[in-house]
Amino acid sequence: MSSVSKVINTKLDWAKIISTLGLTGQTASSLTAFKKRHDEAKKEYLALTSKSTEVDFETYRTKLSNTKVIDEIESKVKSFKPVTYDVSKTLKTIEMFESKAIENAKLTEKSVIDEINQLQQSLKDMESARPFNELTVDDVVKAKPDIEDKVVYMVKNGKWEVPTYKEKFGDLTVM
Amino acid sequence: MPQLVPFYFVNLLTFGMLTMTFLLYMVSTKLLPNIVKLLLTRSMMVNL
Numbered sequence: 001m002s003s004v005s006k007v008i009n010t011k012l013d014w015a016k017i018i019s020t021l022g023l024t025g026q027t028a029s030s031l032t033a034f035k036k037r038h039d040e041a042k043k044e045y046l047a048l049t050s051k052s053t054e055v056d057f058e059t060y061r062t063k064l065s066n067t068k069v070i071d072e073i074e075s076k077v078k079s080f081k082p083v084t085y086d087v088s089k090t091l092k093t094i095e096m097f098e099s100k101a102i103e104n105a106k107l108t109e110k111s112v113i114d115e116i117n118q119l120q121q122s123l124k125d126m127e128s129a130r131p132f133n134e135l136t137v138d139d140v141v142k143a144k145p146d147i148e149d150k151v152v153y154m155v156k157n158g159k160w161e162v163p164t165y166k167e168k169f170g171d172l173t174v175m
Numbered sequence: 176m177p178q179l180v181p182f183y184f185v186n187l188l189t190f191g192m193l194t195m196t197f198l199l200y201m202v203s204t205k206l207l208p209n210i211v212k213l214l215l216t217r218s219m220m221v222n223l
Binding site: 137140141144147148150151154155159160161162164165168169 | 207
């Protein structure tokens, strides 16, 4: 285990990481999948290390009449050397996974920063907005440009009265 | 009597027509569209 993974193992709080960073989508799901794999591997490792690896050949010798077979097996067990396994391929896969995870995390970070900027911009707009009683028609038209199109349509068709206006604001016509 | 003087009203009529044309143009292109825009904006703001 590398020093980095040791540090991660001791300091990483899996339960907190998704909720505090507010991760969503692919990053969150791959992180959860990674955590699951990590937990399973840890469990398997613990189960295997707790098991005894010693074989009591003396018991077999007392129980079986053919001790030659037991001797042979014992010699084979003693001469057994674990096969060295080339882990470079697995490491490469892990590295690929890591790079992809970093890429996704960067994308998430970028989107979060964009969202924060947008929210700050809207906050600034709200703070610098003029009060309602100082609002002009031009301001409203600027915010909602389809008013201009409606005015053009109404003027072209000779409609000078806005429907439902009188119901909303009353009528000042005397006669 | 000035009413009997030939072409006495031509001047009045000319300027009267010019004024009326100018007024018609101003009202139909500037004043009324702006009023419609104001009314429309008011009702749109209530709808928002």
